[in-house]
Amino acid sequence: MVVTTRSEAQTLTLGRRLGRLLRGYDVVCLDGELGSGKTTLTRGLAQGAGSRNRVASPTFALARVYRGSRWLIYHVDLYRVSPDQTRDIGLEEFTSDPRGICVVEWPRAGEAYYPEDRLEVRLAHLRGGRRLRFVGRGPRSRRIVRRLGLN
Numbered sequence: 656m657v658v659t660t661r662s663e664a665q666t667l668t669l670g671r672r673l674g675r676l677l678r679g680y681d682v683v684c685l686d687g688e689l690g691s692g693k694t695t696l697t698r699g700l701a702q703g704a705g706s707r708n709r710v711a712s713p714t715f716a717l718a719r720v721y722r723g724s725r726w727l728i729y730h731v732d733l734y735r736v737s738p739d740q741t742r743d744i745g746l747e748e749f750t751s752d753p754r755g756i757c758v759v760e761w762p763r764a765g766e767a768y769y770p771e772d773r774l775e776v777r778l779a780h781l782r783g784g785r786r787l788r789f790v791g792r793g794p795r796s797r798r799i800v801r802r803l804g805l806n
């Protein structure tokens with residue numbers, strides 16, 4: 656599914672809708688060039704999951720955790736992390752927490768650590784906005800994409 660957002664507010668709204676559909680064990684990989692809206696989408700997602708925490712780029716912290724109304728949201732940024740260093744972050748802890756939703760910016764370095772069934776969002780700049788392509792990599796994540804397309 657492909658969605659075009661024309662403003663930051665629209666990216667946030669889309670993120671909120673996504674956040675309302677997620678639950679523990681869900682993994683969302685946000686792949687896309689610099690400034691394409693990954694953190695903005697995550698901010699909306701966390702709000703949609705009921706979090707009132709401030710969502711900021713975890714580039715320096717590597718990982719942050721927000722408390723939603725039902726789930727924790729683990730927000731990881733692998734921009735500066737090599738595949739070798741990824742092991743030290745303990746991604747498995749995030750993806751195997753039944754209470755946790757895991758969101759990863761720049762997911763490539765962590766490839767080996769994600770469950771097969773994950774939601775991939777590929778973001779790109781588009782003149783006047785952003786294009787977001789949602790790809791479900793298994794039955795659960797495909798279901799999320801379908802539901803996102805409905806509401």
Ligand SMILES: Nc1ncnc2c1ncn2[C@@H]1O[C@H](COP(=O)(O)OP(=O)(O)OP(=O)(O)O)[C@@H](O)[C@H]1O
Pocket residue numbers: 660661662663664665666687688689690691692693694695696712760783784785
């Ligand atoms: N649809 C949109 N149209 C225009 N600007 C947008 C849109 N969506 C988000 N933005 C803006 O794009 C900028 C970069 O967004 P953001 O920080 O979320 O990108 P990012 O992909 O996380 O970047 P990085 O690669 O540095 O982590 C922000 O100023 C945000 O407000």
Ligand SMILES: [Mg+2]
Pocket residue numbers: 693694695712760
């Ligand atoms: Mg970011």
